Amino acid sequence: MSGLVIDKQKCIGCGLCAGACPASALTMVDDVAQVDQAACVLCGICVDSCPEGAIAIVKESQGNTADYHGVWLFAEQNQGRALPVAFELTAKGRQLADELSTSLTVLLAGGPGIAGEAQALIAAGADRVLVGEDPKLAVNLEENYAAWLDQVVTEGKPEILLFGATGFGRSLAPKLAARWQTGLTADCTVLEIDKQSGLLYQTRPAFGGNLMATIYTPSHRPQMATVRPGVMPYPVLDETRRGEILACPFPQDFSPLVRLLQERQIQAETIADAELIIAVGRGIGNAKNVALARQLAEKLGAALGCTRPLVDTGWCEYKHQVGQTGCAVAPRIYLALGISGAIQHLAGIAGAQTIIAVNSDPEAPIFAQAQYKIVGDCLDVLKALLAQV
Amino acid sequence: MNIIVCVKQVPSTNEVRLDPETHTIIRDGRQSVINPFDTYGLEEAVQIKERLGGRVTVLSMGIPATERLLRDAMSRGADQGVLLTDKAFAGADTLATSYALSLGVKQIGEYDLIICGKMAVDGDTAQIGPELAETLGLPHIADVKKILSVDETSLTCIKLTDNGEQELQVPLPALITVLKDINMPRLPSITGVEFSLTAPFHSFSADQLAADTSRTGLNGSPTQVVRTFTPERGGEAQEITGSLDEQAAEILNLIKG
Ligand SMILES: Cc1cc2nc3c(=O)[nH]c(=O)nc-3n(C[C@H](O)[C@H](O)[C@H](O)COP(=O)(O)OP(=O)(O)OC[C@H]3O[C@@H](n4cnc5c(N)ncnc54)[C@H](O)[C@@H]3O)c2cc1C
Ligand SMILES: Nc1ncnc2c1ncn2[C@@H]1O[C@H](COP(=O)(O)O)[C@@H](O)[C@H]1O
Numbered sequence: 001m002s003g004l005v006i007d008k009q010k011c012i013g014c015g016l017c018a019g020a021c022p023a024s025a026l027t028m029v030d031d032v033a034q035v036d037q038a039a040c041v042l043c044g045i046c047v048d049s050c051p052e053g054a055i056a057i058v059k060e061s062q063g064n065t066a067d068y069h070g071v072w073l074f075a076e077q078n079q080g081r082a083l084p085v086a087f088e089l090t091a092k093g094r095q096l097a098d099e100l101s102t103s104l105t106v107l108l109a110g111g112p113g114i115a116g117e118a119q120a121l122i123a124a125g126a127d128r129v130l131v132g133e134d135p136k137l138a139v140n141l142e143e144n145y146a147a148w149l150d151q152v153v154t155e156g157k158p159e160i161l162l163f164g165a166t167g168f169g170r171s172l173a174p175k176l177a178a179r180w181q182t183g184l185t186a187d188c189t190v191l192e193i194d195k196q197s198g199l200l201y202q203t204r205p206a207f208g209g210n211l212m213a214t215i216y217t218p219s220h221r222p223q224m225a226t227v228r229p230g231v232m233p234y235p236v237l238d239e240t241r242r243g244e245i246l247a248c249p250f251p252q253d254f255s256p257l258v259r260l261l262q263e264r265q266i267q268a269e270t271i272a273d274a275e276l277i278i279a280v281g282r283g284i285g286n287a288k289n290v291a292l293a294r295q296l297a298e299k300l301g302a303a304l305g306c307t308r309p310l311v312d313t314g315w316c317e318y319k320h321q322v323g324q325t326g327c328a329v330a331p332r333i334y335l336a337l338g339i340s341g342a343i344q345h346l347a348g349i350a351g352a353q354t355i356i357a358v359n360s361d362p363e364a365p366i367f368a369q370a371q372y373k374i375v376g377d378c379l380d381v382l383k384a385l386l387a388q389v
Numbered sequence: 390m391n392i393i394v395c396v397k398q399v400p401s402t403n404e405v406r407l408d409p410e411t412h413t414i415i416r417d418g419r420q421s422v423i424n425p426f427d428t429y430g431l432e433e434a435v436q437i438k439e440r441l442g443g444r445v446t447v448l449s450m451g452i453p454a455t456e457r458l459l460r461d462a463m464s465r466g467a468d469q470g471v472l473l474t475d476k477a478f479a480g481a482d483t484l485a486t487s488y489a490l491s492l493g494v495k496q497i498g499e500y501d502l503i504i505c506g507k508m509a510v511d512g513d514t515a516q517i518g519p520e521l522a523e524t525l526g527l528p529h530i531a532d533v534k535k536i537l538s539v540d541e542t543s544l545t546c547i548k549l550t551d552n553g554e555q556e557l558q559v560p561l562p563a564l565i566t567v568l569k570d571i572n573m574p575r576l577p578s579i580t581g582v583e584f585s586l587t588a589p590f591h592s593f594s595a596d597q598l599a600a601d602t603s604r605t606g607l608n609g610s611p612t613q614v615v616r617t618f619t620p621e622r623g624g625e626a627q628e629i630t631g632s633l634d635e636q637a638a639e640i641l642n643l644i645k646g
């Protein structure tokens with residue numbers, strides 16, 4: 001049966017689920033939770049609220065998955081070069097393929113000359129690179145790429161297909177998932193093979209990063225995911241690795257509806273890939289102090305980040321905003337100056353390796369997420385830093 | 390020019406608190422707002438209508454209480470609201486949601502343009518726009534930051550890309566997803582609020598849409614949540630002590646790695 005299922009053995013009758021249910025579908029009967037299936041909207045809030053893991057949403061399985069084999073990934077390019085995230089994915093894909101005892105195929109598409117990137121992807125761990133080299137693939141446009149990928153993926157039937165969670169990947173992958181009527185998990189930070197089922201477990205931050213959700217696609221293929229750039233480690237290239245490079249032509253009868261009139265490449269528009277971020281919140285005080293933080297960032301070769309109120313007051317431009325409605329970042333070091341650590345802000349820094357927080361309030365929520373803290377005035381610390389660089 | 394704006398009800402994220410014992414999100418489920426990105430989509434649609442005439446329809450799949458938010462959208466310039474609400478839609482992932490929305494779009498009938506927000510702030514997937522477009526057989530442009538020109542036959546816009554911008558043209562009908570930079574959403578006007586009280590509002594069940602229920606809700610969702618958990622951080626934050634100069638030196642050490 002599909003729906004919300006309560007394990008009566010595990011339920012301890014605490015009532016947290018009934019309190020959390022927005023649809024009033026859960027009641028406590030003889031100290032055991034009971035669900036009114038007609039009222040339940042399957043939002044999953046009770047599943048999260050249960051301290052015993054006694055509640056689950058289950059559904060009947062369906063579909064035929066046995067015909068699909070191999071781990072595949074899409075290597076995105078810009079101006080003829082494969083992006084770093086393509087190499088990160090290749091290293092991760094290698095690991096997944098080994099665990100499944102299967103092969104790793106990389107899909108490399110681009111304009112004339114793109115085939116030159118294939119050997120490096122083999123050095124990063126690919127067994128096989130399928131190359132689509134065509135002037136129509138020189139610029140990242142969803143329709144053309146979807147036409148080529150549809151052709152090679154429909155023929156090759158991979159069990160897993162990964163994309164980088166770049167702007168382009170997050171626009172292209174759902175177009176294909178809908179065409180193939182399969183599942184797609186957005187913006188994953190962890191990928192693992194479940195030992196028992198051999199399925200891809202895809203973990204992503206949910207509800208603003210304070211909760212992680214692990215998602216899988218049991219009975220549709222391919223199992224698709226987009227993976228956040230900068231989260232998986234970049235591989236050491238092994239130039240002695242050998243692999244197969246196969247040309248797969250672009251379907252010449254295809255013509256897209258969306259027409260590119262002009263493209264402008266602007267460097268460093270986004271702070272998403274920054275390795276080092278100096279971020280400021282309302283505690284920085286005023287626009288003059290923001291300028292000091294900007295100065296420090298420039299001297300350190302870091303990017304400037306900020307919270308939303310600073311954008312709202314015009315102290316920073318929107319492109320610096322980190323968080324749920326701004327940019328998600330994954331730096332090695334995130335220095336947070338005068339930031340309280342609201343959940344919407346934390347949503348954007350789930351991928352940060354080390355957070356150093358400076359805040360005058362010892363109870364500031366940011367400290368719970370930080371590895372290092374200074375309880376004190378962020379302006380003093382900022383000035384001391386400036387004096388030393 | 391007829392425009393459909395997809396709006397989603399999301400928990401007003403200000404209300405989100407963590408339960409200190411269970412480390413799970415406490416939501417009372419009653420406080421909800423229109424997904425912030427969708428308010429930009431609505432504003433853009435209303436501005437186009439004001440220039441070219443036509444009709445703006447706000448479309449949502451959600452619980453019956455979503456009517457309140459659709460009426461709010463009508464106080465800000467939308468002409469009618471369409472809500473898809475049914476038990477059969479519950480538990481939908483992005484594929485099942487886009488299927489249901491595609492039926493809603495067909496129900497609305499004549500349209501030139503569909504606008505979605507870049508993403509919904511509760512799920513952050515940004516997948517519904519492209520999936521809905523594909524389900525309807527339409528081209529899409531994601532992450533639009535400015536519309537340069539639009540009429541019944543085509544739309545020209547600037548899309549923000551990973552490396553800069555693209556200026557793109559697409560024949561209509563088509564679907565776009567919009568960014569925050571695109572405009573400043575208006576507040577409801579008094580006449581708007583009056584209009585919204587009696588404005589045309591239609592709600593449809595799965596049956597009324599002749600939905601294939603193997604493609605809706607939980608049944609139509611290829612993805613499933615295995616588990617949720619609170620992310621682990623490496624325990625307590627370590628305090629950086631000493632004089633200001635020592636603290637600054639320690640930070641620089643960490644930065645240099
Ligand atoms: C739908 C929605 C989406 C949102 N999206 C985002 C988003 O994407 N990104 C985002 O950042 N926010 C977002 N917000 C806003 C978010 O909820 C918070 O309001 C915001 O992050 C708080 O910013 P802050 O930490 O700068 O300010 P505050 O919360 O005001 O915190 C200021 C901090 O500075 C400290 N402080 C004060 N003076 C000093 C000093 N001299 N030295 C050191 N510390 C000092 C204070 O103790 C305090 O902790 C969103 C909100 C909503 C409702
Ligand atoms: N249930 C829904 N009803 C109507 N529109 C939706 C719904 N879910 C998502 N959308 C639209 O799709 C956009 C992207 O949402 P998402 O893919 O969930 O991040 C939103 O900004 C909305 O415009």
